[in-house]
């Protein structure tokens with residue numbers, strides 16, 4: 372039986388220097404929020420432990436997660452990621468195709484039963500027996516159920532597979548469901564984002580290799596280190612928020628001066644992600660830094676928290692209205708009903724009085 | 736039982752009953768102030784309508800102050816509410832919890848009868864306990880109480896997230912996944928605020944009406960504790976069982 376290469380051997384074979392490898396380990400240790408003393412542990416694990424095979428499955432999604440990953444301009448990260456996953460199976464970039472590709476997957480899964488990791492991009496259509504997404508002649512539903520049997524852990528990459536994104540948006544005609552609702556007997560970690568940040572995906576995988584466990588998860592199965600805080604609480608525009616200085620419309624003076632984007636619909640206050648810390652593209656920038664409000668792309672059902680560009684979502688009743696419109700309608704309704712009732716009461720009492728007085732006069 | 740004793744003061748033309756003890760009155764006015772501040776600051780947090788004129792955020796803390804005030808009065812409102820919940824059991828007969836018998840047919844019969852009584856503009860006085868609340872009013876207040884509880888839960892859950900894993904987050908963090916994310920938590924927090932505003936509109940106009948036009952001492956009872964009934968008024972038991980003429 373062929374011995375699994377370690378992660379280190381693999382990156383060296385790809386021509387990455389030891390120095391770069393160590394830099395990668397240090398960066399990842401920092402992203403994972405580990406103490407610096409853990410650095411050597413990460414290095415040792417990646418040097419000595421056999422690299423677990425990772426199969427990247429694509430279901431109902433737009434492939435933006437793959438894009439985020441392979442276009443991550445950080446040379447180190449992207450090389451590392453490619454050496455982590457591409458060899459085994461990733462439809463977008465693998466060399467094999469058709470039957471050959473499918474054979475590789477199932478063979479590999481059989482051989483590594485119980486040891487491999489599934490990275491799943493996309494949600495799974497369940498309506499009409501899941502016919503709306505098929506891979507290699509199987510529905511995605513059958514595919515994920517079969518593939519997950521021997522998996523050590525499942526990483527739901529992106530909002531589609533974590534919570535549901537565009538594919539599960541109302542009215543969800545294909546009955547798409549996120550992975551954790553389908554596979555309940557395996558550890559599932561959610562890495563939401565549309566797309567998620569490459570460093571976050573990699574960090575989670577490294578944690579899995581180093582410690583043989585998933586990182587600590589929150590109630591929505593997200594790694595706490597990356598999703599433990601709101602964008603808002605680490606946002607560099609927060610001083611303007613606290614001061615009460617807001618961009619009123621795009622391109623106004625406040626926008627030029629870099630004020631807070633709350634009033635143009637920033638969802639930073641309700642969104643858990645690492646954008647304002649890890650940032651994107653080698654830590655170059657992130658949406659808010661370039662003057663665009665956060666859309667809350669890593670929150671559950673974020674397409675249904677509509678509309679975008681409004682920091683409180685509409686009330687999901689037929690017709691969708693803002694909470695304020697419904698609230699005002701309700702308050703006005705109550706005011707009118709109460710007013711009418713009271714006026715009627717007053718009038719009734721007054722007329723009664725008049726009647727009684729007339730009666731008294733007659734009796735006299 | 737001292738607490739259940741009925742104090743009655745007869746003057747020349749009306750009978751006054753001592754209904755609201757001082758605890759109830761004080762806690763009521765604390766509520767008024769707290770809810771007023773919460774609504775004002777909540778509105779600002781939601782739709783900041785005032786902006787400091789500075790060019791730079793140094794020294795200006797309008798939003799931060801509003802949020803701090805909102806939190807401070809939320810704590811006051813919550814503690815007051817918890818105390819009031821205790822007083823449901825410990826207070827005098829008019830406040831007491833044991834009138835809330837939703838599992839009994841009489842409770843619903845009375846509520847239904849009272850609703851018709853209101854809609855037909857009659858405002859009938861009947862049993863003695865209705866000096867406090869009739870069943871319909873009790874039902875309303877319990878709903879308002881529940882709404883305020885959800886408001887507190889959602890509020891403290893949002894507030895807790897400023898320090899994940901901290902005191903408030905540990906106590907209330909579970910609320911956020913329950914509603915499927917913080918965006919929904921905020922939306923619900925806001926809807927309940929409107930619900931409370933709706934209740935207040937009705938509540939305030941009614942007590943003013945009953946004070947001024949019906950002379951029942953509704954509004955002043957929250958200051959003096961005394962409610963008024965006409966001289967010689969006798970309580971009527973279970974009026975909904977009698978055939979209406």
Ligand code: HEM
Nearest residue numbers: 683773774777778780781809886887890891893894921928
């Ligand atoms: C009658 C009671 C209350 C009313 C009417 C009220 C109203 C509001 C409103 C309108 C908002 C703005 C929502 C938005 O559009 O973003 C808000 C936000 C908030 N409320 Fe309340 N609230 C009440 C009670 C509470 C309580 C008991 C707490 C507990 C601490 C609380 C904590 C908060 C927090 C933390 C926010 C979000 C602020 C932020 O993070 O930006 N509220 N409230």
Ligand code: SF4
Nearest residue numbers: 603606631632637639
């Ligand atoms: S821009 Fe968005 S995330 Fe940043 S402080 Fe303003 S509301 Fe918060």
Ligand code: SF4
Nearest residue numbers: 644646665666667668
């Ligand atoms: S800033 Fe918000 S919308 Fe943009 S990528 Fe990050 S979480 Fe998604």
